[in-house]
Amino acid sequence: MPILWLFLIVVAIALVGYVLGRSRALQSAGGDSRNLHSLPAFYGANVALKVIVPAFGLLVIWLLVQPIYVNSQVSGMIPDTAIKEGSSRGLVLAEVRRTATGLDNAVAQGALTEDVARNARADFTDMTQRLKDAGQVVTSNITQTVLRGAQSYRIMNSSGYRIMSIAVILVALAGAAISLVQTNADYRARNVVEQGIRVLLLAAASIAILTTIGIVLSLVFNTWEFFRLYPASDFFFGTTWAPSFSGRGGASDLGILPLLWGTLYISVVALLVAVPIGLFAAIYLSEYASPAVRAFAKPLLEVLAGIPTIVYGLFALLTVGPLLLGVFGDGGLGWMKAGTAVMTAGLVMGIMLIPFVSSLSDDIINAVPQAMRDGSYGLGATQSETIRQVVLPAALPGIVGAILLAASRAIGETMIVVLGAGAAARLSLNPFEAMTTVTAKIVSQLTGDADFASPEALVAFALGMTLFVVTLGLNVFALYIVRKYREQYE
Template sequence: MSSLLVLAIVVAIGVVAFLIGRQRAAAHENGTVKPHSRAHYHGWWAFLLAVLPALLLLAVWTIGSSVYLDRHIHAALPERTADSKVASEALDVSLVKSLAKGIRRLDANTLPASFAELQPLLAAKGVALATDTQDYMIPIAVEANKVQDRLGLFGAVITLALAIAGAFYALRQIAPRARARNNVERLMLWGLLAASTIAILTTIGIVLSMLFQTITFFESVSPMSFFFGTVWDPRFADAGSGGSQGQFGLIPLLAGTLYIAAVALLVAVPVGLMSAVYMAEYASPKVRGVVKPALELLAGIPTIVYGIFAVVTLGPFLRDLSAALTGGSPFIQGQSIFTAGLVMGIMLIPVVSSLSDDIITAVPRAMRDGSLGLGATRSETIKRVILPAALPGIVGAILLTASRAIGETMIVVLAAGVAANLTVNPFEAMTTITVKIVNQLTGDLEFNSPQTLVAFALGLTLFALTLVMNIVALYIVRKYREQYE
């Protein structure tokens, strides 16, 4: 029995328990005894007791069954010899599992003993298997399907029995003074706590996954040469040598990341902030109803489209324009910091504008009216009252924009190139940390060389950079919030 079918049946049992529980609780509200909880709380308590323990058991059983099946297949495989045709035991298990899924579409009683004869039958069913599959895997796959069916049936029976038992237990607890509301609220509180814990643990897991690989990378490359090196030359061709001849200087990538993000913010923040002020304070409702959705529509354009626009239209235009101004060779390259920053800034204008507009409109109307009542003009009210009051939120909006600019990849690849240069000329090409992370992890590479492990060091550096930005922004927000509240 499939897990999806078991899940549907468990939810159906929970719904029936909810309806019966609510009906029985409503029947107890006869006016003689004041009920502690409303009828729907009793229904929800019955639903939760029927569904949650059963789903938890189903999840644990599914994971445990998968582990047990892998061990069963591994134990059934013959002993490996020096002339084994499959590269590893893990690949053996994977091939058997793939074969078992394909065999499910065929009649197990009429299976051929040869994979050469079985392959056309599977191909007719739309199943494609690796050519490394061997004949001895066929009976193992058939037995694996039987084991999986037995485990699935046993797990389904236990899960459904637990769901019914939970519903029956909850229904028997229904009484006028039963504290169903407290039970439901306590369970929901634990659910919210679990959700927040999962989010925290996920972040910790991401950091640890990068940290361990980064430590392995620094066992081969000196941290000083990484953090303070000015040359980026990982040399994939020399990966077999352990990276001894490669150079992993972070400075060119970090400089390119901050440089391009700064140019983008110089474009996006003034334009976006002024457009937000106009829409919040000057625009009529009719104009605002047209302009704001149009700006937000720009935020939905994929970044690859902006990158194509930069490399096909804006980059050549700026190059030809600079050539026409000098009358000779252009001083703006087709791929440059200025081109990438300008296009990225255009992409980020809707982010700054939309967030700042929501923040400005959230400023209490009494502050505007008080300023205007004291004789201040509208522009003075905006400069001296509204913007200072909204400054903490605006700083947060700028931080979000900066984080998105730092994490952008496609626009940089197409508009600024992949050259790890170290320059102050905005009309030359540079690249960013995110681009190099993609480059280092692209291709058929093993995670045992500095050329690949450096991507994790770059990712951890980018994480630390974003964390510092958040801390600085939090300090600014708290400082001005204390001043204006």
């Protein structure tokens, strides 16, 4: 049964339970709601909650656990002899999943019947030929082991979803039945509903914390696995980035220094563009602009934040790169060899970061008490002196926070770097040369068939962990600056 249908069935049971719970409560009170402990709506909500929460809880847990269970079972069916040299169990499982998808599509197209697709004794040559005719052979490494594994994978998934649908509906019906039996005039439905809502709100608030813990743990475990296969000293102090997926790490140079240098270099160029322009724009909008100009200019400036990064990347590739090449290339100063360079990505990224700096700095400057300005004017200071010596120092902690947000955004940017800066991992001070960043290489290392038994794929987690530590250090430093200067105005 499709998940959407299952969702609608549970919601329908909850709605029916709400109506029945409300009417049963009124019936037990002789039709007079004044004889009830709670309002009638609380009795209906009690039934609906006891239908939805257990049913959807079981649904979510099942959807999380079933893929892990099915993968482990299918993995156990694959003999070691079926894993070729240079491959791994993870890659074979990926082929099994792709073949299972091909079988599903072939059945949907009518190229295979469901009975033939499930039949483990079906002729291997005939089935593969039918898949090829239907255009569903998505891997050139399909073998009899892969095909049989794909059949088992489909059967187990199909059976699991069928059992899940039945179990979820039964849990929903059981919740409705139990709550309806509990419903009477003396039942404290309001207390139960309010406590249930409180638990749901707590669970919602915990999702962010649990998600952060999960992200950190996944990075830590996979990074640890990478350092078991590749020396940490070569990773942190290596000056060459040259992964070779055929070498199983032995022929790969995975030094992070070129990537880290490219990340910081491009981010610095972007901040050199965004911070002055954004800060000056914020000062003008908050201190000098008339209400009419501010009402027009501020939303127009913030439109930049809503432009997709892929559009900025295309702008860098098609407009800014050729423009810089015409000025600094062979036709001009001769410094630039191609349109993809640190300067190209840095300029475009700086344009993207302007609204992050200007909008937040504007809000912070406006939050400075007017009494501080009035006091400065009363002492004879001019408007520019007041801004330099009173407003900006008072707003400095917030401005540092805005710059930090822009820096974090720059460090994590990918599309502008891929299209504007190139893919060359090098250590160079020339801003007109192509470089790359940590995020761009994370994407490239995990593109295609990711074999998580090799250093070349696991290095993506080490790169992500390094980037996480760098941004965490930036946050700690910014917190120090904020606390140091905030004490002067408390």
